[in-house]
Amino acid sequence: MLEWLRAKDAGLSATRRAGRAAVVMPSAFAFSYLVLDNPVIAIFASFGSMSTVLFVDFSGSKLERIQAQLSLIVAGLVLISIGTVASGSAGGAALATLIVAFVILFVGVISSVLASATTALLASFILPVSLPGGMTTLPDRLIGWLLAGAASLIAITFLWPAPTREPLRGPTAHACTLLARRLQAGLACLRNPADTESKAALIYEAGEASAAVAELRKTFFGTPYRPTGLSTSARTLVRVVDEVIWLNSVLEPHPRMPAPGPAAPYLIAVYEAAADLLDRAANVLDNDDGNLTGFEETLGRLHEARLALEQAVTELPPSPGRDDSMVKAFVSALEPTFRAQEMSFAVAAIAENIELAVAARGRSWWGHLLGRGPIGPGSPLSSVKERAGAHLELHSVWLHNSIRGAVGLALAVLIADLTGVQHSFWVVFGTLAVLRSNALSTGQNALRGLAGTVAGIIIGGAVVLAIGSNTTVAWFLLPIAVLLAGLAPAAFSFAAGQAAFTGVLLILFDIISPAGWEIGLVRIEDVAIGSAVSLLVGLLLWPRGATAALQQALAEGYSDSAHYLRQAIAYAVSRCDARTPPAAVPDEASRKAANAARRLDDAFRTYLAERGGKQLPLANVATLVSGVAVLRITVDAILELWSRGDSPTGDRTAARMELIDSTGVLVDWYQETALALAGAGEVPTPIERDGDAEERLVSAVQTDLTADDGSWTATAVRMLWTADHLDGLRRLQRALEV
Numbered sequence: 001m002l003e004w005l006r007a008k009d010a011g012l013s014a015t016r017r018a019g020r021a022a023v024v025m026p027s028a029f030a031f032s033y034l035v036l037d038n039p040v041i042a043i044f045a046s047f048g049s050m051s052t053v054l055f056v057d058f059s060g061s062k063l064e065r066i067q068a069q070l071s072l073i074v075a076g077l078v079l080i081s082i083g084t085v086a087s088g089s090a091g092g093a094a095l096a097t098l099i100v101a102f103v104i105l106f107v108g109v110i111s112s113v114l115a116s117a118t119t120a121l122l123a124s125f126i127l128p129v130s131l132p133g134g135m136t137t138l139p140d141r142l143i144g145w146l147l148a149g150a151a152s153l154i155a156i157t158f159l160w161p162a163p164t165r166e167p168l169r170g171p172t173a174h175a176c177t178l179l180a181r182r183l184q185a186g187l188a189c190l191r192n193p194a195d196t197e198s199k200a201a202l203i204y205e206a207g208e209a210s211a212a213v214a215e216l217r218k219t220f221f222g223t224p225y226r227p228t229g230l231s232t233s234a235r236t237l238v239r240v241v242d243e244v245i246w247l248n249s250v251l252e253p254h255p256r257m258p259a260p261g262p263a264a265p266y267l268i269a270v271y272e273a274a275a276d277l278l279d280r281a282a283n284v285l286d287n288d289d290g291n292l293t294g295f296e297e298t299l300g301r302l303h304e305a306r307l308a309l310e311q312a313v314t315e316l317p318p319s320p321g322r323d324d325s326m327v328k329a330f331v332s333a334l335e336p337t338f339r340a341q342e343m344s345f346a347v348a349a350i351a352e353n354i355e356l357a358v359a360a361r362g363r364s365w366w367g368h369l370l371g372r373g374p375i376g377p378g379s380p381l382s383s384v385k386e387r388a389g390a391h392l393e394l395h396s397v398w399l400h401n402s403i404r405g406a407v408g409l410a411l412a413v414l415i416a417d418l419t420g421v422q423h424s425f426w427v428v429f430g431t432l433a434v435l436r437s438n439a440l441s442t443g444q445n446a447l448r449g450l451a452g453t454v455a456g457i458i459i460g461g462a463v464v465l466a467i468g469s470n471t472t473v474a475w476f477l478l479p480i481a482v483l484l485a486g487l488a489p490a491a492f493s494f495a496a497g498q499a500a501f502t503g504v505l506l507i508l509f510d511i512i513s514p515a516g517w518e519i520g521l522v523r524i525e526d527v528a529i530g531s532a533v534s535l536l537v538g539l540l541l542w543p544r545g546a547t548a549a550l551q552q553a554l555a556e557g558y559s560d561s562a563h564y565l566r567q568a569i570a571y572a573v574s575r576c577d578a579r580t581p582p583a584a585v586p587d588e589a590s591r592k593a594a595n596a597a598r599r600l601d602d603a604f605r606t607y608l609a610e611r612g613g614k615q616l617p618l619a620n621v622a623t624l625v626s627g628v629a630v631l632r633i634t635v636d637a638i639l640e641l642w643s644r645g646d647s648p649t650g651d652r653t654a655a656r657m658e659l660i661d662s663t664g665v666l667v668d669w670y671q672e673t674a675l676a677l678a679g680a681g682e683v684p685t686p687i688e689r690d691g692d693a694e695e696r697l698v699s700a701v702q703t704d705l706t707a708d709d710g711s712w713t714a715t716a717v718r719m720l721w722t723a724d725h726l727d728g729l730r731r732l733q734r735a736l737e738v
Contacts, residue, residue, distance in 0.1 A: 005491065017054050018486025020155045022479040025049040028151050029508070030475070032144060039512055040137050044144025045151075046508060047127050048076065052152035054486045056120040058113060065156055068113050073149035075117075076124035080145055083128030084138045090417035093129050097413045100125050102406035109391050109398045109602070122409070129413060168237050169285060171216040175244050176282035176350065178209040182251060183275035183343075190268050206251070213248040216241060217622065221605060240353045245626055246633040247346035250339070250728075263337050266309040270340045273302035274347040281351040284358050295355055299348065306344050313337050313717050334717070338724040345637050393595075395556065397549045397603045459503060474511050481507055550621070553596070553603035555678035557628035560596040561635065562670035564589040565729070568635045569663040572642040572722055576715045577652040585639070593632050600628055624677075627736050631670070631729060638725050641718055654700035655719055662693055662726055669733060686733035697723055 005015055028049045032042035058068040079100065086096030104122055108115035128141055185202040192198055220241050277298045284292060313334065391398045481504045489497030567586035574583040604625050669687055676683040701716045 013057055014487055014490035016160050017057050018483050020159050021050055021054040021486050022483035023159060024053050024148075024151045024155050025482050026475070026479045028148050029478070032147060033512070038140055040133065040140040041144040041147065042512070043131075044080070044127065044141045045147045047123065048145045048148025049151055050482070051076070051120040051123040052148055053155055054482075055123060056117050058116060058156075062157070062161065066153065068117070069149075069153055069156055072117055072120060073146070073152070075121060076145050076149065077142055079121060079125040080128045080141050081138065083125045084133070084135060084141060087129050087132065088134060090414055093417060094410045094414035097125070097129055098406050098410035101409045102402050105402035105405045106388075106391070106398065110388060126409070126413075130416065167219060168216075168241060171212075171219045172237065172240055172244060173282045173286035175209070175212040175216045175248075176278055176285065176354075178205070178212045179244070179247060179251070180275050180279035180282060181205045182209040183271055183278065183347075187268065187271045187275060190264065190271060210248055210252055213245060217245060217626065221622070221625075237353070237357045240350055240357070242629045242633060243346055243350045243353065246630055247343065247350065249626075249630050249732075250342050250346055263309065263312055266305070266312045267336060267340050269305040270302070270309050270344050273298070273305045274344050277302050277351050278347050281354040285354050292355060292358060295351075299351055299355070302344055302348055302351075306341060306348075309337055309340060310714060310717060314714055334720055335724070338721045341641075341721060342637060342725070342728075345640060346633075391599060391602070393599065395549065395552045396599050397553070397606050398599075400549070401606070459499065471511055474507050478504070478507050478511070547607060550600075550603045550607045551677050551679065553600040554624055554628070555674040556596045557593075557600040557625075557674075558631070558670050558677065559674035560589075560593045561628055561631040562667045562674070564593040564632065565635045565638075565670075566663060566667045568638050569659065569722070572638060572718075573652075573656040573659055575642045576719060577656050579653065580656065590636075593635075597628055597632060600625060623735055627732060630732060634725055634729055638722055641721060641725075652715075655697065655716075658693065658697040658700050659719060659722060659726075662690075662697070662723065666726055666729055670729075673733075673736065683736070687730050689727070689730070 005012060025046055029042050029046040032038060032045040036042075052069065052072060056072065058065045082096060082100060086092045101122060104118060104125070108118050124145065133141075182202070182205040185198065185205040188195070188198040189202050280295060280298055284295065393399065481500060485497065485500035485504050488500040564586060567583075567589040571583040571586055574580045604621070607621070665687060669684055672681065672684045675681050698720070701719055
């Protein structure tokens with residue numbers, strides 16, 4: 001039985017919630033109804049228990065879960081008050097539902113904690129706005145919710161407490177460990193290139209690392225919302241995931257290390273420092289002690305090794321008047337140094353963010369409360385503005401779903417009030433249960449919901465009819481029904497969950513007011529109305545579904561990232577030519593690219609969650625999604641490369657124009673691809689490697705960017721390394737042919 005449950009319910013999370021609810025909900029209901037003798041308190045205590053125990057399951061440490069649970073309880077008190085005030089008139093209730101539901105649905109984009117609490121928050125508002133009673137019942141409603149909240153705090157703390165769950169930490173640390181082993185295997189090949197065992201070990205470790213990164217990506221996209229909160233540690237850890245994926249994309253095309261050359265000692269130093277730092281970062285992330293002793297020194301050693309490599313490269317061909325063979329030898333020697341530079345940038349970025357995440361997690365409770373140090377990627381308030389602003393855009397799937405959900409719930413409340421159905425909150429719960437990303441999947445879920453409701457009525461009604469007025473049996477069956485209601489959606493199906501939930505309501509209301517099959521008939525009538533409302537809204541608002549939204553998000557992701565690339569190159573070339581007006585750092589372009597990536601992330605998760613056939617294999621879609629991250633982070637690397645440059649001197653027109661021309665061709669390809677993804681045209685043929693353009697760039701660099709003694713300058717090396725970054729984006733095009 002346990003093995004079957006684990007196969008159906010990963011981590012037994014649904015089983016844990018169902019077991020808690022089976023204890024908490026009947027207990028709160030019994031205390032309110034039998035001891036306090038107050039049906040209003042009983043209803044809100046029972047539904048509040050299900051909302052705070054069954055409908056939500058916060059992750060993180062025990063302290064973080066308790067803090068989130070307390071916040072949910074306080075928010076529920078506010079929402080119950082608003083809902084009760086608005087329930088006085090049909091129009092006021094519908095308008096309040098429209099506004100409140102939109103806010104609740106939309107703010108989920110800010111934090112995974114808020115997103116995971118969406119159903120519980122909506123339930124805390126739907127019940128009071130749908131039940132008549134007015135302000136005279138508000139104290140009893142609040143008491144019922146507080147009673148449920150107190151019981152939920154006890155349950156999550158002492159009743160089958162969940163282990164600390166940070167779904168990204170373990171897979172990220174494992175991927176970093178295997179990538180560090182890959183670097184160590186490459187280091188062995190650099191030190192002893194003739195050793196066949198070292199070469200075989202490198203190929204093996206490369207495969208293991210790629211598999212671990214693929215698993216990390218699967219875990220990352222395996223939740224219906226981006227797994228991050230507003231804390232510094234949560235935000236930085238998500239950045240690490242993108243950087244780990246990028247690091248693997250940098251290493252994957254090169255399963256073998258280059259032959260040793262004049263720069264071999266410096267390459268060895270860079271790989272040695274990078275492997276050590278990445279391994280140390282993985283250990284720090286995987287352990288709970290947060291010991292950062294020696295971390296800064298290791299990071300500094302990698303930084304020094306990178307600078308030493310740059311300096312060494314400029315000294316490789318020491319003599320002036322070089323012939324073509326010497327130039328080709330120099331350019332050939334640059335390729336492994338560029339690879340080392342690119343790899344070391346990725347490792348340093350990963351390590352810095354892991355250090356920040358661990359340091360933030362290790363702050364005192366008071367430091368967490370006041371938001372004190374360490375300095376992170378912007379304040380929580382700025383993060384809220386960025387995330388919310390990214391989705392206040394016409395093509396945002398999250399915005400679409402928030403508007404559609406709010407309209408659907410508001411219509412359900414209005415229709416329920418106007419039609420005078422007996423239990424109007426069932427109409428709204430029916431709408432909430434079946435509303436999905438498009439009209440087709442909404443219809444599928446409506447049919448499943450109705451089928452489950454019918455099954456629940458038949459089974460629950462038969463039970464209610466059989467027990468008659470024997471409430472003792474009903475009390476005995478109530479926790480069993482709650483257990484099944486919590487477990488059925490995960491273990492069986494959505495319809496089974498609807499059937500079990502219907503059974504809970506039948507038993508609950510049979511205890512309060514025995515009526516047998518009558519409650520079941522009312523229930524199917526009300527849920528049918530709610531399902532019809534959700535279908536209508538799904539047909540009216542954005543009925544194309546997640547596939548079209550994903551295509552649009554991919555198009556925007558590539559278009560905005562390509563624009564970011566153009567702006568970054570403009571900044572780079574202004575750093576090497578005194579005759580070029582200085583260009584500003586493209587912060588705005590970077591922000592737009594990051595916002596497009598956030599919208600793409602949400603669209604992809606919606607696409608994964610949507611039922612029905614997929615037009616493209618998921619592996620191909622995941623490659624397209626990852627390509628946006630690779631493109632954007634590569635541009636970040638180019639900017640980082642030029643941020644260390646000296647003030648521009650001299651006239652570098654020839655070299656500058658070659659780099660701009662190469663960028664223009666590349667940006668045009670990505671822009672055309674974006675149009676094709678949006679449905680306007682076809683994906684262009686990937687750009688072939690242009691040997692003539694490379695020779696022109698090398699010639700221009702050789703002519704324009706050498707020191708007085710004929711040696712290569714650091715600026716020349718940076719320009720050639722920038723060209724290598726662009727060549728990497730050219731090679732990425734082949735992977736995007738899906």
